[in-house]
Amino acid sequence: METLTTISVPLGQQSYSIAIGQGLHQRLHELYPARASQRGYVIASDNLAELFGAPVLHSLRLAGWDVDLLTVPDGESAKTIEIAGTLCRQLAQSGLDRGAVLFALGGGAVGDLVGFVASIYMRGIDFVQLPTTLLAQADASVGGKVAVDLPEGKNLVGAFHQPSAVFMDTHALRTLPVRHLRAGMAEVVKHAVIADIDLFSYIESQLDDILAVDAEALKHLLARNCQIKVDIVTQDPLDKGVRSLLNLGHTIGHAVEAATEEWEIHHGEAVAFGMLVEGRLAVQRGICAESALERLRRLLQRLGFEADVDSVDLEQARAALRRDKKIADGVLRLPLMFDVGDARMVDDVTVEQLDAVLCETLRDDARLL
Structure with a gap:
């Protein structure tokens, strides 16, 4: 099994680690186990849900997660107040509480959107970054800047909300155009x-x-x-x-x-x-x-x-x-x-x-x- 490269992000109570390696989507059961009956949602774009949704859900369920999948539009078009609101309503309707975790599976836009939703739902819940593009792995998934866009400009509504972990599966980059x-x-x-x-x-x-x-x-x-x-x-x-x-x-x-x-x-x-x-x-x-x-x-x-x-x-x-x-x-x-x-x-x-x-x-x- 390939050795992971791990980078620590020391931010006091908001500290977390970045793991880099191949095949991490299939290793989430060992890398990020759930507490007893812990719930969550994997949120991905429609295209990436088809590519990576099944193995990620399978691995998380092996780790004890009670987890399901929600999808959003592809790309920057997903980063709107309206879609963020729809996601919040879906979480509320499912009875998700403050112990739940959101998993952002996709590129920078999905990470921004899911992180923003995590920052505002019930005044803040945990989220995990599962970036699948080089842009997201190199930049957007690290640092805790989360936001959605307005017609007047990009990232005008946002927050600082650090992820609880980042898992960079370099194998996912093979699917990129x-x-x-x-x-x-x-x-x-x-x-x-x-x-x-x-x-x-x-x-x-x-x-x-x-x-x-x-x-x-x-x-x-x-x-x-x-x-x-x-x-x-x-x-x-x-x-x-x-x-x-x-x-x-x-x-x-x-x-x-x-x-x-x-x-x-x-x-x-x-x-x-x-x-x-x-x-x-x-x-x-x-x-x-x-x-x-x-x-x-x-x-x-x-x-x-x-x-x-x-x-x-x-x-x-x-x-x-x-x-x-x-x-x-x-x-x-x-x-x-x-x-x-x-x-x-x-x-x-x-x-x-x-x-x-x-x-x-x-x-x-x-x-x-």
Whole structure:
């Protein structure tokens, strides 16, 4: 049996562990046993319920869980107040109490939604992350940020609610369409740009094995990636300071996501584009060398993103940017790249500066990358 890689997230009473390895969906009976008669629900998107629902339910029931399955729509469309409310009503109608646990089986959107429901149902119950996409394993499942969207913007209604455990089954990544795998890599690259030039170099040298879903390459990648995020989150669990570094690429990325029909650009693709736009601003401000930005651009180009700017409504993107929840008095405290492996917070970026570099980039580039 394969040895697990385990990473601790030390947050006092909210501490938990991240387990990384192959076949974890079939090992939940040994990894997460139930207390006597403990109830729960596995919540998954329709597609992922077909792929992974049966083995996860079987393994949990072997562990003593009284557990059933609820499904939600696929992707970002599930992250609404309405669907969260429907789930809460289903939990209440089933008689679920505060000792119950929700299991979020799927990508980042399902994890966000289920975590949000867990944070508000009966003023908070436990939930477990079972991320099945690289984006969710690399980023969304770790750190306790949970939210749903509004028509006015992404993640505008949310909470901080840490999971009680995270189980990353790398075997699940073999089912991913290549576009989703590449998009997930954007979040890993982001963490490397923030804090680890060695991880960045590893990605450069091992990218072919990573995209071929090599088990050992992925386990090493995810372990180092998650440790970077854990080190930051444990310093600042409520996002009041250093955790803001993890927003690298996201200010522009969220604006671009919101400016396409039906979330046509994937989150990772938008973050990759956001890193380049914000990197361009860093170069213009004289805090980052052009060579560092070009090194980042070359790696992102090797990932082969499919999205292009024809799908982005510039005026919608600009409007979404101006609604960003981090703006105070027209100024953003924004993470910017100083070098590969070195991102820092910059306190005096105006909305006008960021708007200008967004417009320049969308005008000059034929593709997002």
